[in-house]
Amino acid sequence: MAFKFAFLGCWHSHTGMHVRESTANPSEFELVGIYDNDPVVVAERREQWDAHVFPSIEAVLDSDIDAVVVEGRIFENLDYAEQALKAGKHVLLEKPAGVDLDHLKRVQALSLEKDLCLQMAYMWRYNPAIHEMIRLVKAGTLGDIFYYRGHIPKPKGWHKQIGEEIGYYHGAVYYEMGGHLVDLMVILMGRPKHVHPMLGKHYGDQRHIDNAVVVHEFENGLGTIDTAAMHIESGKTRRIEVYGTQGTAIHTPIGSNNLSLCLELEAEGYSAGWHDLEIPSSENSSTLLRELVACIGGKKAPDYALSHDLDVQETLFAGCGIKDGKALK
The missing domain is CATH 3.40.50.720 (NAD(P)-binding Rossmann-like Domain)
Structure with missing residues (x-):
């Protein structure tokens, strides 16, 4: 049924x-x-x-x-x-x-x-390329992760929606777009110790945040996430980069099946050196709905705990400069 x-x-x-x-x-x-x-x-x-x-x-x-x-x-x-x-x-x-x-x-x-x-x-958790990136990090294949970068632009044709739909949230464009990449960063590196937002109003009427770079400090690494709403395109340059002491993983554009790996040593079925891969989807690939159904049916525990989701939300709020726990202006 x-x-x-x-x-x-x-x-x-x-x-x-x-x-x-x-x-x-x-x-x-x-x-x-x-x-x-x-x-x-x-x-x-x-x-x-x-x-x-x-x-x-x-x-x-x-x-x-x-x-x-x-x-x-x-x-x-x-x-x-x-x-x-x-x-x-x-x-x-x-x-x-x-x-x-x-x-x-x-x-x-x-x-x-x-x-x-x-x-x-957060649907990109189950993108095949990102899922493989997460697997390799969890397996230790990339060594100790010392830097994460997420870049998620929006086109300037979308800029007017900031005022119409998201300008009443602190952080505006970062609040709307940053969560995806915060989620993946916390999956890969844990909860940051400190968050340093740099939030600008640089295009159009300059009333709302439309240009953001947020730096996250971890015990042994850094993570940066940036977004802006005045790019001439917003698809091909979206990217996630993960750098470790034994390997690099780059996924671009976000949402594709592309994954570029550079490994110091042979591991997890990959030889040392560079690999430009296309990670295939399958008819039975995990999705948000399939994960929900499996957890409801008791077939598995959730991949991501409520505590993880709270860490993500608190990290996103910090990146938006929110100090009182309330995103509405």
Whole structure:
């Protein structure tokens, strides 16, 4: 029987990947319907997907779905997640994890109290090339990691959305974009000791953060993450670089299957030297939905604990210059 889910909030562009996956694998997943409190968003999504529209949050939670995928606006999402957990539904939560750290902690505690899954939708965790990069780091193949760099630009045509959609969050473009790369950095290097944000307002009306470089200090290394919203392109130059005492791993563009490795020694099936690889996907590759289903079914423990997700959110907040745990201005 297919795993049934519904969207609580469907504003975010990442909704599309879950719809594509359920359409491609109807024996595994069924999108039962959608809900959003914005009628414009609902009309757009209904036209895109020909999906059933629930009239209310209560109607979603009273249905026979197994889980909700929360894809509303960032400031709405923890409220959606909390209501779903109280109703006994598992939750896949879009990044970043809301706008209030205390609220996130309460929602995480609720998921433990109710014995329900609460997982974050950082989809690049399961990209084949990034997954292999993580595996090699965990295996010690790259030695001691001393530097991580993440570069995730946005095109200047997107710049106007800062004022329309994300300007009311501290950090603005970094708050919206940085979480993906913070997540991977914390996976690879742990929680940083210190975070040093450099946040600029450099393009257009210069009202909101649109240019950011954040430096993270670890016990034995550094990590930098940068983003800006005035690039002439935003796809091909996106990259993740990991440097260790025994090897280097570079993934670019982010989301592709490309992985470049340079190893000091033969290890994990790779010879010493440079390798420009394309890591293949498979029909059974891990995805966010498959991870959720497996954890709900008791087939495995979550790959990433709630404590990891909290570390990511706290590190992201620090990178945005947030000191009081509240992202809304």
